[in-house]
Each structure stands twice: as C-alpha cells, then as structure tokens.
Amino acid sequence: MVQNDDKSGSDTEMPLTPPAVEFQNLAKGIDEGSYKLIGWAADTTGRRLIDEICQIAAYTPDSQFSQYIMPFGDIRLLYRRRHNIRIMSVGKYRMLKDLRTNKFVNTKSEVTTLAKFIEWLEENRGEATDGIILVYHEVHKTIPAMLLESMRRHGLDERFAKVVKGFANSYGLSASKCANTTKTFTLxxxxxxxxxKENNLSSAVARAQASYNVAMHLGQSERNDLDAKGSGDAKINNELLINMIRPFTNPISAEEDEIKQFKVLLDRQNTFKPVFGALMKGTPPERQHASHLRRMLAENCVDFEICKSAYEKSTRDGLNNILITQVQNLKDEEKEELLEILDCYFDPEKKAVQPKPKFFQNHKNRRYRTKSGSKDKNANRIEGKSHEGKKSSDEENTSSAAEGDEKHDKSEKVDKKIKIKVEDEESCPMPEGVSVPKATITA
Structure with missing residues (x-):
C-alpha cells in the first residue's frame, strides 16, 4: 500500500496494483524426517475417478522410469489431443499409438506396470529412511487419487505406502513463491x-522432469550458497529444501480420506440423476451448468430424498426454504433456476425443464438455403417458360398443320425408297436349291 500523491489533497491510500489473491494451501503437511524428492506424472483417459492411467513416468537426475499401459476403455477426445496418443484397432488386437512419432508403443498391463513402478521406487529410495515424496504439477489434482485407486484395485496399496510418504503439488509451491511475479502458475x-525452457509437455516424461526441475529451482531461491552445478542427491536431501516442500505435501492417509469423502459426494450427487437427466443430454454448456447446480446441492449435504420430503410437506415453499437455509453459496439467479427445475420435476401438472434444441447453423441452414434457392430458380424458369409459351401459342397452332403435311410427305418418300430397295434385293439371282421367303413391309 502506498499513498496516492494527488494534487486535490486527498489523503486516502490507493494501491497501484490490485491485491493478489492469497493462495490457500490445502495440503495437510508431513513431519520432519529423511525424505527424497522424485518428480512424476501420468497420462490418463480422463479426469474422473473411474478413468484409467495410460502412462506412468518418474524422473530423478540419476534414473528415469516410463511405461505405457493399455487401458480397457477408450481415451476421451480431449485427452487424446492433450497427450497425443490414441488407441488403434488392428484386426482383433488393440494397440496404443504415439501421434508425435506416428509409431506404436510398447504397452503392458496395469498390474505389471504398477509392480515395476514400486520396484523402481524401492531401488531409488537411497538413504531416505522416512520415504519418498512424489512431486507433480497440476491445477486440479486428479492423478494421486487415480494412482491410489489403481494400487488398491490390485492389492498394492500397502506396499506402495511403505515406500511413498505423500504427494507434493508443485503448483501450490509455485503459487506461494511466485505470487508477486506471475499471475498463472501452470507447468x-x-x-x-x-x-x-519451452518444451512439449504433452508426454508424462516431459512433465515429470519439468515438475522436478521447478521444485529444485524454487529450492535454490531459498538458499544463496546452494551448489548450482548439476542437480544430484545433494540437492534432493538438502534439509532446507525438504522443509520448504513439507508443508505442501499431502500424506497418503489424507489422500485416502479425501477419496472416501469424494465417493460419498458422488453418491449424493447421483441421486439427482432423474431430475437433471434431460439437461445432461443437452449441449456442452448446458451439461456443464447442470452439473454445477447438482454438485452445489451435493456439497451442501442436500440429496434427492431431502428435496422430495420438503416438497411433500410444503410444495414450492419447502424447496425454497432448503435452498435459502442450506445452499447459501449459490447466486440469486442460480437459486431461482434450481428452484424452477426442482418444482417442475416434483409437480405432476408442470412439464419438466428440457434443454434447448440443438441448432447447427453451419450445416442445416446452408443446405436449406441451397434447396430453397434452387426451388425459387426453378419456379422462375417455369414461370418464364409459361409466359413464353402463351406468347408463342398462336404461332405454333398456325404452323402445326404445315409441319404435319411435311412429315407425311417425308414418310411416304421413305416408304417408297424402302419398297424399291426390297424389290431390287428380291430380283437378284440366287443359287439353285436355295429358297428365300419374300419380305413383306408394312407402312
């Protein structure tokens, strides 16, 4: 805050720049101990908890790990473009293709890849007696939960928890250290x-290395006499660097608790499927808005049964009372819209709110315009021909008789010529023993 030197004499203090939004660290943090930092990243088929991992990559200056996984489901279009990979079907086999090199990659099953990943972590643990801190960089953290769910699905969660202490998001570290210099903190x-560096970060290998290097660079700023030659274990085991990252590390136990809470939230949110079922089939903006409204209800511990019982007691007023008292983080417009959706669903005399009809301007209208234009042109041509036909009708009537006479004379001449020709053919001498029937020609 600085004082504004205004000639008008006002003594109010005005900031030269808008105040920066303070970053809120949601990580639980870990206790002091001997840890080792390893950068890691993963390519996935989507951002949901039920999606699968396509590639796991980890990086240290001494060793790297990378392995592709063949998922059971298809990769969503957004993540297919983001990671530049897609699934190709060759006969009865499914193969994973790297669109950057236009070559098929070597894939393994999920359980085999996870077991090898744990083995690699155990080999590169070094002298870190308390475990490994996996450093990643994501705006919306999703890959820690997906990795833990994959480990639990194959019974490798206990073995993984013995090696890894927690996950550290370098996005939060960057947001707290670089808030005064930059506005966005993406990788x-x-x-x-x-x-x-301006590297292509579509691959998990590049993101794992970049996440590790960003954390190392932020650690160097904490100590001036830190050795800047190379990036070996001296930096990783540095006590000051570990103390800097510990508050931004979320232990595995905290991640598992968040997964449990998130599953409860999903179950509560799925109770509103019959209410928002039609809206979820609309356009992408309508689906996103309906998903936001449904999520706001679930986050405030409101499910379908609560809304149903409130409507049975006092109809629309009961729904309005729940939205006012329990869902307080909604805007006024969103509350009115949500009240209308719920009221139209529970009231049998009203029609449920439906999505807007899809309108393809660049496809159907163009076709309609061309068809209508062609019809108009044909209509004009027909009208022009009709007018011309009316004008020349008298002339055609006067000349029709003469044309008929000329055609009759020509036909008679042609018949005569044909008859003469046939007669000449019959008068030709024929060899003995051959009889040819006489040809008869009818006009």
Missing part, C-alpha cells in the same frame, strides 16, 4: 519463467 508458464 508451461513455470518452465518458461523459471527454467527458460
């Missing part, structure tokens, strides 16, 4: 600003 921006 691409941090790599360009801190590391002066």
């Amino acid at each position: 691409r921006v941090m790599s360009k600003v801190l590391l002066n």
